[in-house]
Amino acid sequence: xxxxxxxxxxxxxxxxxxxxxKWVRIWHERLPDIPLTLLPVAAAEAPDVLRAGGADxxxxxLPIDRTDLSAIPLYTETTVVVVPKDHVVAAVEExxxxxxxxxxxxxxxxxxxxxxxxxxxxxYERPATTADAVDLVAAGVGLLVVPQSxxxxxxxxxxxxxxxxxxxxxxxxxxxxxxxxxxxVEDFIGIVRGRTVNSSRGRAQTPDRSKDKAKAKAPAxxxxxxxAQPKRGGAARPKPAKRGxxxxxx
Numbered sequence: 001x002x003x004x005x006x007x008x009x010x011x012x013x014x015x016x017x018x019x020x021x022k023w024v025r026i027w028h029e030r031l032p033d034i035p036l037t038l039l040p041v042a043a044a045e046a047p048d049v050l051r052a053g054g055a056d057x058x059x060x061x062l063p064i065d066r067t068d069l070s071a072i073p074l075y076t077e078t079t080v081v082v083v084p085k086d087h088v089v090a091a092v093e094e095x096x097x098x099x100x101x102x103x104x105x106x107x108x109x110x111x112x113x114x115x116x117x118x119x120x121x122x123x124y125e126r127p128a129t130t131a132d133a134v135d136l137v138a139a140g141v142g143l144l145v146v147p148q149s150x151x152x153x154x155x156x157x158x159x160x161x162x163x164x165x166x167x168x169x170x171x172x173x174x175x176x177x178x179x180x181x182x183x184x185v186e187d188f189i190g191i192v193r194g195r196t197v198n199s200s201r202g203r204a205q206t207p208d209r210s211k212d213k214a215k216a217k218a219p220a221x222x223x224x225x226x227x228a229q230p231k232r233g234g235a236a237r238p239k240p241a242k243r244g245x246x247x248x249x250x
Contacts, residue, residue: 010036010184013058015043017149018172020059026191043112050177057176057185061112071175077147079113079169080161082137094163104142106133112147113168119145130154
């Protein structure tokens with residue numbers, strides 16, 4: 001390696017609520033010599049981080065501005081409302097946005113859901129972050145509607161959450177700079193999509209010649225063994241001479 005060469009590595013950004021552990025584990029199993037670095041980023045900042053080259057790929061929340069970016073939608077999350085455990089909403093399995101009309105509902109500045117009309121009554125001031133909004137819910141001054149993974153991320157013993165039907169949903173996608181679809185990016189796409197290590201749609205793998213050699217040797221051994229055995233229907237073996245009684249001389 002010369003002084004100007006940089007050893008290969010992979011930088012993976014991810015937004016709050018996304019848990020990349022499963023895919024990272026598979027990466028380490030398949031590419032143990034290439035380190036993977038995790039970069040937590042805010043949902044609103046993720047696209048710019050990718051465009052600026054701060055990460056090779058990243059898990060983002062849609063919709064995003066896809067200028068210069070490629071994205072593969074992966075899954076859609078359930079939307080829930082976070083409430084104190086003694087709140088009336090905690091007594092039911094699910095609610096609709098209309099059921100929250102008389103409640104103060106926080107909409108933090110880092111909100112990831114896109115509403116045409118936000119439910120509930122607006123708070124006097126929008127919390128800066130989802131974490132700040134969760135603290136306010138725990139204080140009993142309002143509720144919070146978020147993707148389920150964020151409710152789990154900010155779990156507290158004094159809070160619970162219930163499904164909100166008819167609400168916008170958050171979609172998680174894998175995104176990367178369109179002009180930088182490298183072999184390592186292709187490797188990670190294959191992992192996320194569940195491709196096997198030998199998948200024809202993945203990167204070409206180094207062929208295993210040992211099996212081919214074994215197959216080539218097997219017919220050769222069989223031919224040699226067959227040649228050593230006597231052939232049926234071939235030349236007749238010479239018959240042994242008949243033994244008779246010796247003649248008497250007269």
